Amino acid sequence: MIKLVGLVPLFPLIGFLINGFFGKKLRKGLSGGIACLAILASFILSVGIFMEARHLPSHSQIVNLFSWISAGTLDIPFEFVVDPLSTWFLLIITGIGFLIHVYSTSYMHNDEGFSRFFTYLNLFVFFMLLLVLGNNFLIMFVGWEGVGLCSYLLIGFWFKNTDYNNAARKAFIMNRIGDLGFLLGILLIFVTFGSTSFDQVFSKAGTAEHGTITAIALLLFIGAMGKSAQIPLYTWLPDAMAGPTPVSALIHAATMVTAGVYMVTRANVFYSISETASAVVAVVGVATALFAATIGLFQNDIKKILAYSTVSQLGLMFLGLGVGAYSSSVFHVTTHAFFKALLFLGAGSVIHAMGGEQDVRKMGGLKKALPITFMTMLLGTIAISGVPGFSGFFSKDEILAHTYEHSPTLWFFGMLTSMLTAFYMFRLMFLTFWGSFRGTKEQHHHLHESPKAMTFPLIVLAVLSVIGGVIGLPHFWGQHNFIGEHLEPLILRKNPSTLPHDTEWMLMGIASLAALAVIYVAYIIYRQRNIIPLNENDKMPALQKVIYNKYYVDEIYDAIIRKPVDAISTVFYKFVDKQIIDGIVEGVGTTVKGIGSVVRLVQQGDISFYIITMMLGVIGILLFTFLI
Amino acid sequence: MINGISINYYILLSAILFIIGSIGVMARRNSIIIFMCIELMLNAVNLLLVAFSTLHNDAKGQVFVFFIMAVAAAEVAVGLAILSMIYRNVKSIDTHLLSNLKN
Numbered sequence: 001m002i003k004l005v006g007l008v009p010l011f012p013l014i015g016f017l018i019n020g021f022f023g024k025k026l027r028k029g030l031s032g033g034i035a036c037l038a039i040l041a042s043f044i045l046s047v048g049i050f051m052e053a054r055h056l057p058s059h060s061q062i063v064n065l066f067s068w069i070s071a072g073t074l075d076i077p078f079e080f081v082v083d084p085l086s087t088w089f090l091l092i093i094t095g096i097g098f099l100i101h102v103y104s105t106s107y108m109h110n111d112e113g114f115s116r117f118f119t120y121l122n123l124f125v126f127f128m129l130l131l132v133l134g135n136n137f138l139i140m141f142v143g144w145e146g147v148g149l150c151s152y153l154l155i156g157f158w159f160k161n162t163d164y165n166n167a168a169r170k171a172f173i174m175n176r177i178g179d180l181g182f183l184l185g186i187l188l189i190f191v192t193f194g195s196t197s198f199d200q201v202f203s204k205a206g207t208a209e210h211g212t213i214t215a216i217a218l219l220l221f222i223g224a225m226g227k228s229a230q231i232p233l234y235t236w237l238p239d240a241m242a243g244p245t246p247v248s249a250l251i252h253a254a255t256m257v258t259a260g261v262y263m264v265t266r267a268n269v270f271y272s273i274s275e276t277a278s279a280v281v282a283v284v285g286v287a288t289a290l291f292a293a294t295i296g297l298f299q300n301d302i303k304k305i306l307a308y309s310t311v312s313q314l315g316l317m318f319l320g321l322g323v324g325a326y327s328s329s330v331f332h333v334t335t336h337a338f339f340k341a342l343l344f345l346g347a348g349s350v351i352h353a354m355g356g357e358q359d360v361r362k363m364g365g366l367k368k369a370l371p372i373t374f375m376t377m378l379l380g381t382i383a384i385s386g387v388p389g390f391s392g393f394f395s396k397d398e399i400l401a402h403t404y405e406h407s408p409t410l411w412f413f414g415m416l417t418s419m420l421t422a423f424y425m426f427r428l429m430f431l432t433f434w435g436s437f438r439g440t441k442e443q444h445h446h447l448h449e450s451p452k453a454m455t456f457p458l459i460v461l462a463v464l465s466v467i468g469g470v471i472g473l474p475h476f477w478g479q480h481n482f483i484g485e486h487l488e489p490l491i492l493r494k495n496p497s498t499l500p501h502d503t504e505w506m507l508m509g510i511a512s513l514a515a516l517a518v519i520y521v522a523y524i525i526y527r528q529r530n531i532i533p534l535n536e537n538d539k540m541p542a543l544q545k546v547i548y549n550k551y552y553v554d555e556i557y558d559a560i561i562r563k564p565v566d567a568i569s570t571v572f573y574k575f576v577d578k579q580i581i582d583g584i585v586e587g588v589g590t591t592v593k594g595i596g597s598v599v600r601l602v603q604q605g606d607i608s609f610y611i612i613t614m615m616l617g618v619i620g621i622l623l624f625t626f627l628i
Numbered sequence: 629m630i631n632g633i634s635i636n637y638y639i640l641l642s643a644i645l646f647i648i649g650s651i652g653v654m655a656r657r658n659s660i661i662i663f664m665c666i667e668l669m670l671n672a673v674n675l676l677l678v679a680f681s682t683l684h685n686d687a688k689g690q691v692f693v694f695f696i697m698a699v700a701a702a703e704v705a706v707g708l709a710i711l712s713m714i715y716r717n718v719k720s721i722d723t724h725l726l727s728n729l730k731n
Contacts, residue, residue, distance in 0.1 A: 607723045612654045 009129035023115025032105035035118035043094035079135035099457035106453035124150035171236035178226015185219030217277030228260030245348030282322020289315025293420035325402035332395035342461035346377035369447035376462035385422035391468030430526035638679035645672035
């Protein structure tokens with residue numbers, strides 16, 4: 001079965017080709033069906049590979065597909081790696097991917113770009129699978145760029161809207177900045193180790209200079225900043241909500257943005273060696289988590305709230321990576337994929353019912369009209385808030401426990417983030433599903449539960465969000481931590497928790513109480529007092545206004561980066577381009593034309609003149625050869 | 629020496645024929661005359677080849693001459709066809725009149 005791993009990305013690729021070339025001629029059902037089937041086939045194969053790979057004696061197996069680049073001493077094979085980490089991500093990508101494909105067949109049903117949507121979606125899954133399966137940094141880079149491209153295509157899916165196109169471009173450019181760092185990191189790896197294959201690079205990592213390793217780790221992390229939306233490159237993710245909602249769920253919550261986490265976990269050898277790089281990762285992570293969580297408090301667009309929540313949760317994952325809790329972060333990636341995909345799909349269902357309305361101030365009381373969406377989203381919200389027993393509780397707790405061991409200060413900020421998360425998520429729930437309906441009469445009339453193809457993925461994801469925690473039960477409960485043991489062979493620096501059990505119990509207790517208390521506060525504010533967020537033009541307290549406007553980060557970037565670049569570009573355009581370069585180019589043209597206008601007089605159209613000239617030429621050449 | 633005649637005479641004759649041919653090509657305007665002059669130049673070369681071939685007792689030169697004659701025949705066939713087409717269109721074979729592509 002493991003030998004067949006090449007087929008896993010091949011199925012989505014075939015789906016992409018069929019939909020890409022013949023999509024317009026296919027019936028909608030067939031087009032969507034092919035796309036879903038492709039992912040389902042990958043998923044089934046992934047499950048088989050996962051099961052088999054667990055019993056591998058060496059934990060990992062490399063499957064060589066073909067020789068990719070071979071020039072002189074440079075030889076880069078196209079190899080896939082089958083190990084606990086890659087197979088785990090295969091399951092997440094194809095599993096969640098399949099559910100979202102099914103959801104999309106219904107959500108996008110009336111869209112004119114139906115087959116185009118599935119074309120992009122399949123292509124995205126293909127690249128994502130390439131990213132996690134590749135056995136060297138170059139294949140990973142191809143996947144890395146590919147998912148960036150698909151993200152661009154899908155954010156700008158409704159390309160007739162200029163704002164959406166701008167959002168797509170913003171995402172692409174932000175990602176490119178990160179990609180540059182990533183590429184430099186890969187080049188540095190190649191220069192240092194003479195190879196980009198994981199097994200060779202990581203086995204030699206101990207021999208390289210410490211400073212080089214730090215540089216590599218930091219450059220790779222810049223790539224992760226872009227792809228996983230960390231400060232300072234996070235601004236694209238909230239704007240990426242311009243894409244259709246299933247895209248937000250698949251790409252901007254469950255899979256693509258976790259590529260950074262995957263990459264850092266894959267390269268954990270570097271981060272284990274370099275304390276500096278790890279510290280940077282942890283600080284950037286916790287700063288992003290807290291920063292995004294505060295912005296989330298005052299957002300009114302249902303998707304924007306979830307977007308900032310995603311940024312914040314990704315920050316938590318990086319906090320975990322920074323403190324060396326790699327398997328905990330992958331655990332959180334998994335549970336986050338469940339409940340964030342669920343929340344986004346639920347939000348999509350709400351938006352669907354509201355006829356495109358995304359502002360929570362205009363919703364309310366949707367509980368009765370959308371019972372399944374309501375129930376599933378409630379479970380997702382409870383899971384993300386960290387209420388004991390649900391999946392998010394376990395994964396978040398594991399990260400926070402490791403953080404506490406590392407630094408109580410970081411733990412405090414992590415805890416604060418987690419409390420803010422609980423608050424804004426329940427704010428979202430109370431505003432959307434409780435109270436009275438605040439939209440127009442037409443919308444009220446239109447309210448309906450979504451069709452089965454949409455509710456089915458919601459239910460599956462809700463179940464997973466609730467029970468997902470069983471894969472990572474805490475060690476001190478005397479339970480098997482499945483995910484921890486699963487990934488253990490790949491992690492260089494093992495750090496079994498040295499915290500006393502009563503400290504762990506205490507941390508868990510604080511987290512649970514804090515979550516419940518915050519939910520109660522949210523209940524009082526938004527349920528009992530029925531407070532509705534203010535409109536844009538209303539007067540707000542200064543701090544709230546700053547946060548409501550996302551700390552003016554976009555405006556700051558605009559002022560300190562875009563405008564100077566714009567100004568320099570104008571200078572270059574008007575002076576260098578118009579005057580110098582155009583001058584040279586046009587000068588060459590004019591000169592040639594001038595010479596030509598003189599020389600062409602020789603061409604009279606008289607054959608005998610040509611022949612005489614030719615003869616003279618031949619005689620000249622002969623003389624030249626004989627005499628000299 | 630070939631049959632008592634020095635090779636120099638062959639070269640001289642050949643050169644004279646070649647010069648006559650090339651002057652004809654350069655000076656005349658009648659296409660057919662030009663054509664014949666080209667043939668003359670070809671045959672001057674042929675003569676030279678045959679002479680040297682005999683001098684050196686080497687058949688290669690003569691084989692080469694056969695090739696030139698065959699190609700020349702083909703060339704004549706094509707060339708005359710072109711000429712007849714030109715005559716049909718222009719009612720003349722004066723090369724100076726064929727200057728439509730000028731400017």
